[in-house]
Amino acid sequence: MKIEVKDIDFYYGSFHALKNISMGIEQNKVVAFIGPSGCGKSTFLRLFNRMNDLIPDTRLTGQILIDGKDVYAPKVEVDVLRKEIGMVFQRPNPFPMSIFENVAYGLRVNGVKDKVFIAQRVEETLRGAALWDEVKDKLKASAYALSGGQQQRLCIARAMAVSPSVLLMDEPASALDPISTAKVEELIRELRKELTIIIVTHNMQQAARVSDKTAFFYMGEMVEYDDTKVIFTHPRKTETQNYITGRFG
Amino acid sequence: MKKFFEAIVRGVLTCSGFVTSLVILLIIGFLFTEGAGLFNEPMVEEGYVLALNKENDVSSLTAEQIKAVFDEDIVNWKEIGGRDMPITTFRLEDVERYFTVEELGSEYEHVGMCIASLIARSPGMIAFVPQSMLPADAEVRYIDDSTISLSEVFAGTEWFPTATPAPLFGIVPLLAGTLWVSLFAILFALPFGLSVAVYMSEVASERMRSVLKPVIELLNGIPSVVYGFFGLIVIVPLLQQGFNLPVGESGLAGSIVLAIMALPTMITVAEDAMRSCPRSLREASLALGATRWQTICKVVIPSSMSGITSGIVLGIGRAVGETMAVLMVTGNAAIIPTSIVEPLRTIPATIAAELGEAPAGGAHYQALFLLGVILFFITLVINMSVEYISSRNKYKLR
Amino acid sequence: MKSVEYPSRYAVRKRYAQRVAFWLFRFFSLFIAFILFAILGFIIYKGAGVLSWDFLTKAPSDGMTSGGIFPAIVGTLCLMAGSAVVAFPIGIMSGIYMSEFASKGWVVKFIRLMTNNLSGVPSIVFGLFGMALFVKYLNFGDSILAGSLTLGMLSLPLVIRTTEEALKDIPDSMREGSLALGASKLQTIWRVILPMGMPRIITGLILSLGRVSGETAPILFTCAAYFFPQLPTSIFDQCMALPYHLYVLSTSGTDMAAQQPIAYGTALVLIVIILIINLLSGALRRYFENRLK
Numbered sequence: 001m002k003i004e005v006k007d008i009d010f011y012y013g014s015f016h017a018l019k020n021i022s023m024g025i026e027q028n029k030v031v032a033f034i035g036p037s038g039c040g041k042s043t044f045l046r047l048f049n050r051m052n053d054l055i056p057d058t059r060l061t062g063q064i065l066i067d068g069k070d071v072y073a074p075k076v077e078v079d080v081l082r083k084e085i086g087m088v089f090q091r092p093n094p095f096p097m098s099i100f101e102n103v104a105y106g107l108r109v110n111g112v113k114d115k116v117f118i119a120q121r122v123e124e125t126l127r128g129a130a131l132w133d134e135v136k137d138k139l140k141a142s143a144y145a146l147s148g149g150q151q152q153r154l155c156i157a158r159a160m161a162v163s164p165s166v167l168l169m170d171e172p173a174s175a176l177d178p179i180s181t182a183k184v185e186e187l188i189r190e191l192r193k194e195l196t197i198i199i200v201t202h203n204m205q206q207a208a209r210v211s212d213k214t215a216f217f218y219m220g221e222m223v224e225y226d227d228t229k230v231i232f233t234h235p236r237k238t239e240t241q242n243y244i245t246g247r248f249g
Numbered sequence: 250m251k252k253f254f255e256a257i258v259r260g261v262l263t264c265s266g267f268v269t270s271l272v273i274l275l276i277i278g279f280l281f282t283e284g285a286g287l288f289n290e291p292m293v294e295e296g297y298v299l300a301l302n303k304e305n306d307v308s309s310l311t312a313e314q315i316k317a318v319f320d321e322d323i324v325n326w327k328e329i330g331g332r333d334m335p336i337t338t339f340r341l342e343d344v345e346r347y348f349t350v351e352e353l354g355s356e357y358e359h360v361g362m363c364i365a366s367l368i369a370r371s372p373g374m375i376a377f378v379p380q381s382m383l384p385a386d387a388e389v390r391y392i393d394d395s396t397i398s399l400s401e402v403f404a405g406t407e408w409f410p411t412a413t414p415a416p417l418f419g420i421v422p423l424l425a426g427t428l429w430v431s432l433f434a435i436l437f438a439l440p441f442g443l444s445v446a447v448y449m450s451e452v453a454s455e456r457m458r459s460v461l462k463p464v465i466e467l468l469n470g471i472p473s474v475v476y477g478f479f480g481l482i483v484i485v486p487l488l489q490q491g492f493n494l495p496v497g498e499s500g501l502a503g504s505i506v507l508a509i510m511a512l513p514t515m516i517t518v519a520e521d522a523m524r525s526c527p528r529s530l531r532e533a534s535l536a537l538g539a540t541r542w543q544t545i546c547k548v549v550i551p552s553s554m555s556g557i558t559s560g561i562v563l564g565i566g567r568a569v570g571e572t573m574a575v576l577m578v579t580g581n582a583a584i585i586p587t588s589i590v591e592p593l594r595t596i597p598a599t600i601a602a603e604l605g606e607a608p609a610g611g612a613h614y615q616a617l618f619l620l621g622v623i624l625f626f627i628t629l630v631i632n633m634s635v636e637y638i639s640s641r642n643k644y645k646l647r
Numbered sequence: 648m649k650s651v652e653y654p655s656r657y658a659v660r661k662r663y664a665q666r667v668a669f670w671l672f673r674f675f676s677l678f679i680a681f682i683l684f685a686i687l688g689f690i691i692y693k694g695a696g697v698l699s700w701d702f703l704t705k706a707p708s709d710g711m712t713s714g715g716i717f718p719a720i721v722g723t724l725c726l727m728a729g730s731a732v733v734a735f736p737i738g739i740m741s742g743i744y745m746s747e748f749a750s751k752g753w754v755v756k757f758i759r760l761m762t763n764n765l766s767g768v769p770s771i772v773f774g775l776f777g778m779a780l781f782v783k784y785l786n787f788g789d790s791i792l793a794g795s796l797t798l799g800m801l802s803l804p805l806v807i808r809t810t811e812e813a814l815k816d817i818p819d820s821m822r823e824g825s826l827a828l829g830a831s832k833l834q835t836i837w838r839v840i841l842p843m844g845m846p847r848i849i850t851g852l853i854l855s856l857g858r859v860s861g862e863t864a865p866i867l868f869t870c871a872a873y874f875f876p877q878l879p880t881s882i883f884d885q886c887m888a889l890p891y892h893l894y895v896l897s898t899s900g901t902d903m904a905a906q907q908p909i910a911y912g913t914a915l916v917l918i919v920i921i922l923i924i925n926l927l928s929g930a931l932r933r934y935f936e937n938r939l940k
Contacts, residue, residue, distance in 0.1 A: 477894070624771070
């Protein structure tokens, strides 16, 4: 198991946002989290790289183990952890810098100074994100000059540049048009060869297309977690059935 | 009826919308008419002339030369383009040194004649006398009665508005004093202002913020005379002892007080700018393994640079225009400053200190209004640049 | 893709840099707070002994070396009231225009530019302007009227901006709700928008009064009297004012040593007025916020 989640409970103040969640995720698999808005799927995702640390007045019990190590152990340094676990956000959020600097950012803030290596790495990851051909002539241009879909692939490249072993994706295609979405999904299938991916989506077709396993969340509980095929064809729980057939959500 | 009423109210509201524009126009109008009048003022005090011996071929003098002559810094005509002969100065009050009461007449009725003859027989003399006093046929030459020139004001290095016969209105020392003291104020305020802005926006807990916010507001609310008073009673003596100065009132005291006064503006504007940096950018940076400090340096500050700059520039504006506190602690010596621990004098302080004594409508009065115009334009430029800086797209690369 | 080799000590170093930087910031922030408390503490400590009923209710005497500051307190209150009369109605109307009527585009941009410029004009320039226009040109002489008008002009930008921001924050749904019921635009503003914006407008206006109470430069040549022990009887009288009184006491006079305690007392009274105004506006803000909940 690459990732193990044991008895997670999470509170915003007195609000019980995640209730007793346990699951295991294997290496080089894509796992999709689906569920209606406010079901806790994004909150859960942000626990893996401790992004919720930034929100005041929250409380967590239980354990998340990545490669057998507790993410929330006291001696864990969050910056080291986050270097290991990449994240792609709902809306493209490139930095106000050049395309090159966006990709190089993660290397630089982690102390890599070798210019030749950085240049290689930027090219490598931009190729990996299928963006190289589109931007190779304007690496010095502002990242804001790119289209929304290109920006999101740039953000994926940026996350990949630091070579994480897990990639968290928080509705990565929700702000994109269908063609860009297809490109991002293609990318996800490629990236699976190298790392473990957890993707939050409200788009069930997307979950069905890209993921190996799917977890359905509802009201802070993980209702069902199984192979994607099983979830979308023979769900065991009626809530799951109702959700995937579009009766609510 | 109702429609008519609404139209009127609308009209009134629209007019009131332009009230600030109107005030600015009025300020420009009134300051300008008074200030520009300075250049129509004669160089020598109104109604007076400078009379020379007929043989003397010097015909025009600048205000600075006149002052030097009467201060006896220049003692020979060849120094100012004339022939080689010593200068004797004559003012009306010297008259009894040359003539007896009998010669002048019991009611001074012969004073004009006497002076004219005195000038006629002393080749090196320059006399500063009322024009009406000299007889029309007096055998004397007059220095050309030129008006105060632009270059004398804008390039003049001496501010001596009460000098006779020719007051000096060189604004360079005042301008230099203003810029000098503002520059140091900003240098002092910058590290504090930016640190506090970063701290309040990025580091401080909600509780700490709720303590600091009112502190900054109160610092902003304290009147400038109170800062001046505090500076005079506490900072000035401290500096005098600390730096072993002859007088504690100095540019340094002014800059320290101004720095404190400029801080709230700087902090508030810069903090607002940093807080408006989108959360998604911070999260992206943190998710790549950057520390919060790296995120602040590399993402938050660069992306809110326009706001931070606006804050700094507004702080400068506040420092440049500040009057009372500076007036009270800088010592008000109208000399071009060479070091920050000397007394110096700024434009606003000059206006505040001298307007009360300047006779309305006179050259000195108009010169002070001209200073007001200059100050107004400096702050206008500052404000316009703030508008320009903050109108630039935040996320465009430069 | 290959994995990346990271320098091993870097993570420690950058965390150390962060700790140092944050401590530095904390120190600077506390230092700023310390400055404020030093100023306030110093003036309260020195001024408290001077304060007495007589000090607050008697006129200065013996060439300002004894007596109280009553005329200056009254003068400052007169100027605050006068500037409010000048600036509030027109400033609020201007703010309403900016928020409710002015269409987007160059008009708003222009007015906002002018308002911002006016708020950047140094107070001494207002003093010059007030003297030229009100004292000399309109021939009001040095008077409360001239002083109030000058101070009113000075506080206009603050009043306008406060009003505009308070009204802008009211959601459009409120306007639409009222308009949908057949109310005219003016009725909507009068019955819905203004009452909703009033709490914030009022707190902003009170703060602007605080600023007026401490201004010295604008009244130097338009109103303030060096020594005017009787109370003003009309708006064409000169008056004393606390900030100017403090300035005079601390920079000129016959007996500086004897004047100094009175200066401390004056500074304290001025500070107390500012504190009261700040606390009052804060309290009002909280009160209105709670009432809305």
